[in-house]
Amino acid sequence: MITLNHYLALGGLLFCIGLFGALAKRNAVAVLMGIELMLNAVNINLVAFNHFLEPARVTGQVFAIFVIVVAAAEVAVGLALVLNIYRRRLDSNVDDLDWLRW
Amino acid sequence: MPDMSALFFWLLAAIIIASALAVVLLKNIVHSxxxxxxxxxxxxxxxILLNAEFLAAVQLLVYAGAVAILIVFAVMLTRRGDIRASNLFNVNYLAAAVVSLALFIVITLATGRMAWTATPGQAPAGNVGAIADAFLGHFAIPFEIAAVLLLVAMVGAILLARGGKQDQ
Structure with a gap:
C-alpha cells in the first residue's frame, strides 16, 4: 500500500539530489538542471497532497501547473543569461563568475 | 490485483532517483x-499514477519537450573544451553534499512524524474539466498573470540572448 509518506519521501529525496546538483556543479547549465529537479520534486508533493488529502478538488494540480509555468519562464531567462555570459567571458563556470566580489 | 500500483510506484521511483543521480553525478553534460x-x-x-493525467501530458510537453530542448541547445551553444569533462564538481561539493544530506534527514524526520488525515472519497475519473473550471473561474486572475509572466520571460530571453550590440 503506497501512502502519502512514500510520495513525500520520494519528493524529498529528489529535492535534495537537485539541491546537491545546484550547489555542487561547476557548469551553469548543470546548476539550472538541478533547479529543474527541485521544481519537479515540489510538483510531486503538490500532486500527491492533492490526490491523498483532497481528491475531489484540483487545487494541487492547478498549483503544479503554475509551478511549471514559472519553471519554464525561469529556465528560458536563465539559459539566456548563461548564453550572454558565455558570449562575453567564453566561460560558463560559476566559480569564475565572481566580478561582483570585493 | 491491488499491488499493481505499488509495483509501478517502486519502478517509477527507482527510475526517477537513479536518473536524477545520473544527472548530478555524470561528468558529460550531454548525458546529464x-x-x-x-x-x-x-x-x-x-x-498518471496519481490520477493527474492532464498534468502528465503537460509535464511531457513542457518539461520533456521544451525545457529539455532548451537545455540541450544551451549545452550546444556553450560548449568549450573536452565534452567528456564538461560537468565537473566545483570547489565546495563536500559542503553541498553535507547540506543536502542534512536537509533530506530533516525532511524525512518531519514528514515521518506527521499523521496525515486522509479524507475518504474517490477522485473523479477525468479531472480535465475541473482543472478548466478552476483556471477560468476561481484562478482566473493568476491565470492571466501567468500569461503576462510568460510573455515577459519570452521578451526578456530574446533580448538577453540577442546581446547588447544594438546599444551603441
Whole structure:
C-alpha cells in the first residue's frame, strides 16, 4: 500500500539530489538542471497532497501547473543569461563568475 | 490485483532517483541532459499514477519537450573544451553534499512524524474539466498573470540572448 509518506519521501529525496546538483556543479547549465529537479520534486508533493488529502478538488494540480509555468519562464531567462555570459567571458563556470566580489 | 500500483510506484521511483543521480553525478553534460529527460518522463508516469493525467501530458510537453530542448541547445551553444569533462564538481561539493544530506534527514524526520488525515472519497475519473473550471473561474486572475509572466520571460530571453550590440 503506497501512502502519502512514500510520495513525500520520494519528493524529498529528489529535492535534495537537485539541491546537491545546484550547489555542487561547476557548469551553469548543470546548476539550472538541478533547479529543474527541485521544481519537479515540489510538483510531486503538490500532486500527491492533492490526490491523498483532497481528491475531489484540483487545487494541487492547478498549483503544479503554475509551478511549471514559472519553471519554464525561469529556465528560458536563465539559459539566456548563461548564453550572454558565455558570449562575453567564453566561460560558463560559476566559480569564475565572481566580478561582483570585493 | 491491488499491488499493481505499488509495483509501478517502486519502478517509477527507482527510475526517477537513479536518473536524477545520473544527472548530478555524470561528468558529460550531454548525458546529464538525456538523463534529465528520463527523470521528467518518470515524473509524468507518477502523475498518471496519481490520477493527474492532464498534468502528465503537460509535464511531457513542457518539461520533456521544451525545457529539455532548451537545455540541450544551451549545452550546444556553450560548449568549450573536452565534452567528456564538461560537468565537473566545483570547489565546495563536500559542503553541498553535507547540506543536502542534512536537509533530506530533516525532511524525512518531519514528514515521518506527521499523521496525515486522509479524507475518504474517490477522485473523479477525468479531472480535465475541473482543472478548466478552476483556471477560468476561481484562478482566473493568476491565470492571466501567468500569461503576462510568460510573455515577459519570452521578451526578456530574446533580448538577453540577442546581446547588447544594438546599444551603441
Amino acid at each position: 541532459a538525456l538523463y534529465l529527460v528520463l527523470t521528467f518522463v518518470g515524473v509524468a508516469g507518477l502523475y
